[in-house]
Amino acid sequence: xxxxSQSPRYKVAKxxxxxxxxxxxxxxxxxLFWYQxxxxxxxxxxxxxxxxxxxxxxxxxxxxFFAERPExxxxxxxxxxxxxxxxxxxxxxxSSMTGSNYGxxxxxxxRLTVV
Amino acid sequence: xxxxxxxxxxxxxxEGRISILNCDYTNSMFDYFLWYKxxxxxGPTFLISIxxxxxxxxxxxxxxxxxxxxxxxxxxxxxxxxGDSAVYFCAASxxxxxxxxxxxxxxxxxxxx
Numbered sequence: 001x002x003x004x005s006q007s008p009r010y011k012v013a014k015x016x017x018x019x020x021x022x023x024x025x026x027x028x029x030x031x032l033f034w035y036q037x038x039x040x041x042x043x044x045x046x047x048x049x050x051x052x053x054x055x056x057x058x059x060x061x062x063x064x065f066f067a068e069r070p071e072x073x074x075x076x077x078x079x080x081x082x083x084x085x086x087x088x089x090x091x092x093x094x095s096s097m098t099g100s101n102y103g104x105x106x107x108x109x110x111r112l113t114v115v
Numbered sequence: 116x117x118x119x120x121x122x123x124x125x126x127x128x129x130e131g132r133i134s135i136l137n138c139d140y141t142n143s144m145f146d147y148f149l150w151y152k153x154x155x156x157x158g159p160t161f162l163i164s165i166x167x168x169x170x171x172x173x174x175x176x177x178x179x180x181x182x183x184x185x186x187x188x189x190x191x192x193x194x195x196x197x198g199d200s201a202v203y204f205c206a207a208s209x210x211x212x213x214x215x216x217x218x219x220x221x222x223x224x225x226x227x228x
Contacts, residue, residue: 004158033214042119042204042218043159056214091158099214103149103161 002026004107006092012113013082021077021110025094032075033104034067035091043091049075050098082114118142119207121219128226134192136222138205141186145207149216150179150190153202162203163190195226 005024013019025032031050035043036059045059051072060067064082069075079086089111095104120139128134138148146167151159165172165179165188172179178191192199202223206216 042220045215048214106158108158
């Protein structure tokens with residue numbers, strides 16, 4: 001597709017449930033980023049992939065968060081045993097360049113609500 | 116701690132006038148700065164960027180100014196148009212921030228006809 005596609009757009013999870021959020025980056029893009037945006041805040045970095053390699057996972061808030069990009073294209077962000085503080089919009093972005101110093105393209109996000 | 120700060124949550128400007136959005140940062144190692152624009156229910160869209168070796172970058176109606184000594188940057192939009200109404204995020208990166216962009220909390224701009 002022409003842009004970064006994320007699914008589902010909305011997800012409601014009961015506390016303790018596991019969720020999986022999908023990101024389809026722009027075809028051929030080397031770099032893929034995940035960000036978390038809480039209400040009223042700016043996006044906060046979670047993790048970065050260059051092709052299939054996860055080069056930076058310093059922003060993942062706990063070991064309940066796990067991301068993968070096994071074939072260097074589609075990525076999945078998994079959150080285990082969701083908690084209320086995980087409620088946020090999860091944004092995926094991709095870029096044809098490596099690193100962060102470029103205006104990469106964001107998807108529309110997945111809004112996760114944990115009840 | 117918030118390393119990029121946008122102290123004005125909102126701004127209202129008349130159509131045709133100049134909009135000035137401000138951003139301050141605390142990390143002196145930041146050397147690249149970006150502005151993103153976000154409409155409701157959409158992801159942020161890259162607008163304009165500036166490297167620390169410059170103090171100004173211009174792209175059409177949008178100009179970003181960087182004052183390194185004050186650790187301050189601003190985005191000027193002139194003339195402002197109703198379609199510019201959106202949330203604007205300032206972001207920064209540097210050699211010690213890994214692959215992360217550090218975002219501010221955003222400023223909501225409303226351009227009134």
